[in-house]
Amino acid sequence: MDATVTVQSVESVGPDTVAVTFDSPDEFDAKPGQFVRLTADVGGESESRFYTVSSPDTDGSFETTVGLDGGEFAASLADLEPGDTVDVSGPFGEDYYEGEPRAVVLAGGPGIGPAVAIAEAALDAGNEAAVVYQSDAPAHTDRLDRVRDRGGSVVVTADDVDDAVTDAVTGVDGETAFVYGFAEFVDDATAALTDAGFDGETKVENFG
Template structure:
């Protein structure tokens, strides 16, 4: 689907990180963990980037989480950070096969911006009465309120700044219908899949989204 959508809300959710709530166009259907393309013209130049959904649903609105490294931020990243309610963006999608499909237990390994799909998937699973666990590697956590709410709802949430092998081994059970998800940049994906291997879980069975 290609559409132009309005910004419904902009929320600060962490250091140099905002959650953009966008109005769902008619007929838009996406699952937690899928991603969309956002596009806009900034200072006469056309830009487009992919962002994974961070909301558990898309009924009236949906959310993406945008994190920006101040030392690497380009014009489009800054444009997204500066958006206000009522501004418009072009979207395409959804894309991706690494999404929640109602599994009875989800384990989401998230590095940096992978926290967006992590909270969306975990919230969807909890809402369905299923089990959820998150292992989140970062030195600057985002979505703290939602992570706390997930803990209160019975999900396992671990935030770690460093190696994740022990946390991954504790989170995975190998139970039937347990699904592992991995979201993050290439270095994190490599570490996460290695940790799964050490824990006795076949990394090929994980749903992986490599942010590059």
């Protein structure tokens, strides 16, 4: 769908990272792990970028997480104020949370947005969640703490994720791995899943 959405809030959620929350348009139903295309004015020109939904649901509002290393477009989103509007299209993507009984989410860098969304959605549904997050400047630490408090497993590391992935994988029926990040992380994370003996479904979103 295509719509114009209003900004509810812009909040710092970590080093050079903000969460932008928008009003959800009518009939908008994005799942954790899907993404949208945002279109905004940047220096007098209309530009678009894709961002993954980082809220566990889109009832009334939805959130995207924006890294400020994303150039002028990201900076323009960080400068938005409540009441401003942007255009949104979507949702897009097939690799999202669909109620799996155990979600093992491996996130690198900007993959933290969908990671916290999926973990929260899984716990909200009474299911299990584990997050392995590779970053030397982590974002969404408050939400990760709440995932831990609710019984989810969370490992944040600046090093390789091999041991953490091995610990996160249990082999229970329906366990599904979700991998979100740039290409190098995706390759390392999927290799770690293989080394851990994981043979369940793997859903991957490669950010390039």
